[in-house]
Amino acid sequence: MEISGKSTPLRTARQAGLVACQHCYLVHETGAVRCQRCGGKLASRMPGSLQRVWAWLFAGLIVYVPANVYPMLITDTLGQHEENTIVGGAVELFNHGSYGIAAVVFVASVMIPISKFLAIGYLALGVRSTVAMHPHRRHQLYEIVEFIGRWSMIDVFVVAILAALVQLGNVAIVHPGIAAVSFALSVAFTMLSAQSLDPRLIWDADEEIR
Amino acid sequence: MTIARESSAAVQRRYIACPHCDTLHVEALIPEDYTATCRHCGHVLAAPRRNSYARVLSLAVTALILMLGALFFPFISLEAAGLSNRTSVVDAMLAFSDGLMLPLSIAVALLIALIPAARLCAIAYTLVPLVFGGRPYRHAETAFRMAERLRPWSMAEIFIVGVAVALVKVSGLASVSFGPAFWAFAALVIVTVLQDNAMCRYTIWKSLENQRR
Structure with a gap:
C-alpha cells in the first residue's frame, strides 16, 4: 500500500493515536464511534476479546464431551440395532476398507476440533504472557484456525443426509443421535471463540520490538 | 473528532490500517490486477x-x-431390496426435526441454504448500483x-x-443415484x-464511498 518505499518505520494505528475500522480499514481519530466509510463499529481492540474467547472455548469444550460419549448415528439394519459414536463411526469405516473416507471423518471430527481447542488456547495465552512462537507464526496459526474450523461441521451434515436418505422400512433405517446436537454446538462455539479473538492483540506484545 | 472530510480533500492523505496487525499504511489507488499486502504481516489488503x-x-x-433448483428438485435416491427412497435437500434439513433435535434442523437449514441465500442477495443488492452506475441503494453498507x-x-x-x-x-448397503x-x-x-475469489471487499467499500458522494 505504501508507495514511497520500505524505509518508513512501521507504526500501528494505536501508536499513532488512531482507531482503524476492521471492515473497510479506514483510520479515524480516537473517540470516533462509527466508521465514516462503512458505518461499522470502531474499536482499537475488540472490547472483552479475551474473556469472550475463553468463555466460548470452555463452552465448546464442555459440549464436546457428550458429543463423543453419546451415539452420533443409530442404525437399524434387518433387525440389527447399532449405535455409533463419532470415533466408532470412523473405526467402522476403516474396518470396511474405506481408508480415505475414514481418514476424512477422523481428521474433520477428531483431529481438527482438538487441535482447534489447543490452538485457540495457545493464541489467547500468547496475548498475555510470552510464548515461544513468533507473532508471524502465531498469525499464520490464527488464519489456519479461522479457515479450517467450519469444516468440522461436515459430520453433522453427514448424519443429516444419512438420516434423510436411509429410510428403507425394515431393511435399513438411520436415526440421528443426540451427539449430533452437542457436536454442532461445539463446532459453533469454537467458531465464535476464534471470531472473538482480535488478531491485533497477537501483535501488540511485539510492538516494542519494532 | 473525526478526520474531516471537507478539509481540502485533494491534498489530504488518508490512512488505512491492516485489520490483522493494525499497521498503518497510506491509502493509495491500487491499479487493477495488482494486489496490495500489509507490509508487516502480509495480509492481503486489496486485490x-x-x-x-x-x-x-x-x-x-x-x-x-442454482440454489432454488438445488433445494426443491430431487437430490439423491437410494434403492435396496426393492425399496427406494428419494431425498431432497429440504428432507436433509428436516432430518433432525423430531422433538429435541428440532433446533438442529433449523441450524442446518440456516447453514446450508438460508445464510448462503441471504449472503447472495445482500451482495447482489450492494453490487447492482456499482455495476450499472448510480447511487448505492439505501443501507447498502449494512447489507454488505x-x-x-x-x-x-x-x-x-x-x-x-x-x-x-x-x-x-x-x-x-444400497445403490445410489x-x-x-x-x-x-x-x-x-x-x-x-x-x-x-473474485470479490475484493476493500475495493467495494471504496466504490460505495465514491458513489455516495
Whole structure:
C-alpha cells in the first residue's frame, strides 16, 4: 500500500493515536464511534476479546464431551440395532476398507476440533504472557484456525443426509443421535471463540520490538 | 473528532490500517490486477480485478438460481431390496426435526441454504448500483457488512463434501443415484467459490464511498 518505499518505520494505528475500522480499514481519530466509510463499529481492540474467547472455548469444550460419549448415528439394519459414536463411526469405516473416507471423518471430527481447542488456547495465552512462537507464526496459526474450523461441521451434515436418505422400512433405517446436537454446538462455539479473538492483540506484545 | 472530510480533500492523505496487525499504511489507488499486502504481516489488503463487480454480480445471480433448483428438485435416491427412497435437500434439513433435535434442523437449514441465500442477495443488492452506475441503494453498507459477517457461517461447500462422505457410507448397503438437484448444488459450490475469489471487499467499500458522494 505504501508507495514511497520500505524505509518508513512501521507504526500501528494505536501508536499513532488512531482507531482503524476492521471492515473497510479506514483510520479515524480516537473517540470516533462509527466508521465514516462503512458505518461499522470502531474499536482499537475488540472490547472483552479475551474473556469472550475463553468463555466460548470452555463452552465448546464442555459440549464436546457428550458429543463423543453419546451415539452420533443409530442404525437399524434387518433387525440389527447399532449405535455409533463419532470415533466408532470412523473405526467402522476403516474396518470396511474405506481408508480415505475414514481418514476424512477422523481428521474433520477428531483431529481438527482438538487441535482447534489447543490452538485457540495457545493464541489467547500468547496475548498475555510470552510464548515461544513468533507473532508471524502465531498469525499464520490464527488464519489456519479461522479457515479450517467450519469444516468440522461436515459430520453433522453427514448424519443429516444419512438420516434423510436411509429410510428403507425394515431393511435399513438411520436415526440421528443426540451427539449430533452437542457436536454442532461445539463446532459453533469454537467458531465464535476464534471470531472473538482480535488478531491485533497477537501483535501488540511485539510492538516494542519494532 | 473525526478526520474531516471537507478539509481540502485533494491534498489530504488518508490512512488505512491492516485489520490483522493494525499497521498503518497510506491509502493509495491500487491499479487493477495488482494486489496490495500489509507490509508487516502480509495480509492481503486489496486485490482489485478488472470487471470484478459485473463478474461477482452475475455469479451471485447464477448461484441464487442454482440454489432454488438445488433445494426443491430431487437430490439423491437410494434403492435396496426393492425399496427406494428419494431425498431432497429440504428432507436433509428436516432430518433432525423430531422433538429435541428440532433446533438442529433449523441450524442446518440456516447453514446450508438460508445464510448462503441471504449472503447472495445482500451482495447482489450492494453490487447492482456499482455495476450499472448510480447511487448505492439505501443501507447498502449494512447489507454488505452483514454479508461479510455471515461468510464463515455459509457452509454449502461443506455440505456437498458431507454428501460425498455419506454416499461412501451407504454405497455398500444400497445403490445410489443422483437427481438434478445434486448437480445444481455441486455447480452452486463452484460458482460460490469463484465469486468469493473474485470479490475484493476493500475495493467495494471504496466504490460505495465514491458513489455516495
